[in-house]
Amino acid sequence: MDGWVGAWTGGRAAVHIGDVADFNAQFFAPGMDAAQRARRLRQAHHYACLAACYSPEPALLVLPAEVDPQWTDWLARELEWGPVEVHSGVAPGRTLAEALAGRPALAARIADSGRPVVRWGRTGAQGESPELAAVRRYESKAAAHDLFTALAPDHPGIRVPEQDRPDGRRRAARRLTARAARGRTTVLKSPHGVGGYGTVVVEPAELFAAGGGGALLRLLVRDEILPPQGELLLEEYVDPGPSARLRDLTYDALVGPDGTVHPVGAGAMDVAGTHYQGATVGPGAVPHDAAETARRFTLAVGERLAAEGYRGWYDVDFVTDRQRRLAPTEINLRLTGPAVAFMLRERLDRVRGPGHLVRTLDAMPLGARLGPEALYDHLERLRPRCARLDVTLLPLIPTAGHDPEPAVGLALAGPDADALDAAQALLTAANDALTGMFEALR
Structure with missing residues (x-):
């Protein structure tokens, strides 16, 4: 099989390992206390439910959090998967590697499956390698910036x-204050961070309201936005101007086993502040010129990664400036939220015909806390309403419905952006209405 699907799994059903927490734990900052570590592991275990879609079709699925079989049955029905062997709830409060070390039969089942094994990303659990060295180097936003700077002169449209x-940190606080005094907004970054952790946009008014750069840094550490120790990067805030419809873009690609770089596609991301919320991929999601600029630059990044031994999925994230140029901000050497949207699009186009637009919504707020059965019933009532809009509803993250801030991760697939917008509005209204429903029972 040609193209990225062939390079990823050879077009075969694969073993999917939901090891988001394992990958993230490699980059936990020194000084993170046990309580914060536990919270970040729990959040990562929710996100690991996306492992169902680490390739277009799973054969065996390993999840750290407990999931109801109704969830995987729903996905299998809509995506026309074959039988899926599901092992869930295997790593509460631990990384998946720690859990599998205590479950030799399951570890052997994975190793002896005879199928491709896909993970969120490379970790030390798979042994030291040039690939892992590349991950550790270029997941750093400082090293990525150096690579962007080296490549940009050959790429018009990139700044x-x-x-x-x-x-x-004292010097960082002073420079942050000096930039604010000149009226400059700054993107403050820890070299390593995922899901928005370790990155924050600092506006001058916010800094002065906090009492200066040092006071603001202490506040950001207290609120678990920045790590308590380590280097900080001060990056120029790229102003998109008054028309910011196309603000946050990503381009996904992968380096195949032989070192060949395969383009996957461009996606329009939904980012609230610095927190990734989801992405839309498919026909027209990103204008052609922007997608081509991102493609050329991302493939050049991939050639450098391949030369240093990296093999696997990666993406480059961009923001746009007032002149509609693309400003690269980071490299993710792993699977990503947008990668799941590409997997879904590939599968739906294969089994239903081409032309799908797919939107992932990673953490849609719920108006009330719902247990697994109640959440399934809520979504099942919404499924036919989405279908009347010609939109397929796919539940992706069903484990956070009973959290203190309840949410659910979903995907929508349809023929165009208007249909997806209508379905998203329907879902938002229905989720919000849960508040009133439960208040009426008091």
């Missing part, structure tokens, strides 16, 4: 934001 690397 790299300025980045300052102060020596120590």
Whole structure:
């Protein structure tokens, strides 16, 4: 099989390992206390439910959190999967590697499956390798910036934001204050962070309201937005201007086993502040010129990663400026939320015919806390309403419905953006209405 699907799994049903927490734990900052570590593991275990879609078709699925079989049955029915062997609830409060070390039969089942094994990303559990060294290097937003700077002169339409690397946090606080005094908004970054953790946009008014750069840094650490220790990067805020319809883009690609770089596609991301919320991929999701600029640059990044030994999925994230140029901001050397949208699009196009637009909504708020059965019933009532809009509803993250801030991760697939917008509005209204329903029972 040609193209990225062939390079990823050879077009075969695969073993999917939901090891998001394992990947993230490699980059936990020194000084993170046990309570914060536990919270981040729990959040990662929710996100690991996306493992159902780490390739277009799973054969065996390993999840750290407990899921109801109704969930995987729903996905299998809509996506026309064959039988899926599901092992869920295997790693509460632990990484998946720690859990599998205590479950040798399951570890052997994975190793002896004879199928491709796909994971969220490379970790030390698979042994030291050039691939892991590349992950550790370029997951750093400082090293990624250096690579962007080296490649950009050969790529019209790409502009790299300025980045300052102060020596120590006191100096970072002083420079942050000086930038604010000049009226400059700053993107403050820890070199490593995922899902928005370790990155924050600092506006001058916010800094001065906090009492200066040092006070703001202490506040951001207290609120678990920044790690308590380590280097900080001060990056230029790229202003999109008054028309910011196309603000956050991503381009996904992969390096095949032989080192060949395969393009996957461009996606329009939904980012609230610095927190990724979801993505839309498919025909027209990203204008052609922007997609081509992102493609050329991302493939050049991939050639460099391949030369250093990296093999696997990666993406480059961009923001757009007032001149509609693309500013690269980071490399993710792993699967990503948008990658799941591409997997879904590939599968739906294969089994139902081409032309699907897919939108992932990773954490849609719920108006009330719902247990697994109640959440399934809620979504099942919404499924035919979405279908009347010619939109397929797919539940992706069903484990956070009973959290203190309840949410559900979903995907929508349809013929065009208007249909997806209508279905998303329907879902938002129905989720919000849960508040009133439960208040009426008091």
